Amino acid sequence: MSDIVILGVFVADTAYRADRQPRMGETILGRSFALGPGGKGSNQAVAAARAGGRVTFLSKLGRDTFGDMAMDTWAAAGVVPAVERGETPTGAAYIFIEEGSGDNAIIIAPGAAAEIDAAFIDQHAGLIGSARVFVTQLEQPMQAALRALTVARKGRAITVLNPAPAAELPDGMLALCDYVTPNETEAEALTGLAVTDLDTARRAGRALLAQGVRRAAILTLGAQGALFHSADRSIHVPAFDAGPVVETTGAGDAFNGGFAAAVAEGMDPEEATRFGCATAAISVTRPGTAPSMPDRAEVLALLGR
Template sequence: MTGKIVILGVFVADTAYRADRMPRIGETILGNSFKLGPGGKGSNQSVAAARAGGTVHFISKLGRDPFADMALDTWKEAGVIPEVAQSDESYTGAAYIFIEEGTGDNAIIISPGIAGSITADYVAAQAGLIGGASVFMTQLEQPMEAAVRGLELARAAGVTTVLNPAPAAELPDGMLGLCDYVTPNESETEALTGRPVSGLDEARAAAEGLMSRGAGAAIITLGENGALYHDGRRSEHVPAFRAGDVVETTGAGDAFNGAFATALAEGRDPVEAVRFGCACAAISVTRPGTAPSMPRRSEIEALLAGGVG
């Protein structure tokens, strides 16, 4: 049985454009395709965690518009329990996603809308929910003060805390000290530590830097090279899985974090939780979209067992 997972974050509607290249300023080019779908790191992670078998509550804000309807439908399908206020004061968030046709790589602009008004007090109103969780996870798409407050409440209650420091931002002093696990990718790691990550040795050095600022353990995701788990006692590289040809890398980090949270909530060893997250991410990149690309638990278990790829 999995314990309860509480995730604080943002929903945005993803507007995804595929083209051979990014247009230059002042230039208009023809794209190859367009797709509208559900996104936002916190929402994506909630969907990934729920599909991976977790019992997931998602704290956020929505407007009252078609994008909000999309959010609610997405969570219902995945089994995510929304802990969400709706308001007419602003719009539900949206994101522009450019996808390079030849590689599947992406560039993203996020406008969080009403979720940008999530405050520390709004999060504190969910103290009972957070304190009753096995795992609390957040990112940096909602205001920083809200993320800090959520981590403070979880830490005070003895809840396992996970920070996915994305998008990259300067963290206030002491924030990493509230985190049992911090899960940056390579570029986020460099932004946090000033250390470029071009291999495992550099990743380990950067992980030590994160731990020196208070993090209990650092998990640096390395894209096609898997992930590094480092806690000062154990330092293990988990190679990437192959589940098929890469279609789109958007949402891969969210797939990893959601599945990682589910595995932690089940009481798994953290390195095994990293493996579970890597398997989830490997499947997600073989499909287009963000939330729609998140695999079911049976698919993750089949890949872990060697039944896929």
């Protein structure tokens, strides 16, 4: 049995580095191109497994080269796949990386994973309900995420929603979540409150608790680290310095995977937030998404400095 079950999407990342994005109708020369494994849920599963968690990843893939890439990625990381493979092609992502800063802009085409539905979730209800920690995001259809969170709550799993990409949630969805982990943009989409500093992050955290989040809102704040906000404590966890930033793509996924692994092993959620921040800090010093995820020893070494 896996301690952590993650529902999400695998896509093949096609990453382009250039000084800037082209304007509409314009062609520019890029500095480099890379093809590799991606998708928020898959990245989080890899991060959690490398951080020491026992992880099963739940998704759909095509019977194609990108699907084979997914299976190889999970095998290397120690992630157990619970996937259905069909004729719809595996998804892909366009990632633009700004050469000077490492910041990114992304377009996701989920492919086969867009066919994940409530019936698929019900087929795997036993797996979801038996998890210690269940994690999902919003790259697969919303109704599938909602159904999976409902099943996980009935099974008494600790539920984590990474509400990315930003989207309007159905009524009552946040009440199914023990933890919600938005970045600044996603927090604003959920609360209507712009997050620009710690004070506004705390306001957004209070708003998320008022909307039903059960244990805590954890706002990831990029270079500012993260804010852990619950009914009885509000704690800023500063970002760790693990070295020069190469690429920020996948940093949020690293955080969520590290956090899930720490919670699954019984770590206090504030300490789990620190563990997630350390995981993310190492990931941004490396190119790629899934390939940038650190192993447990690296995270513990950074925490011990």
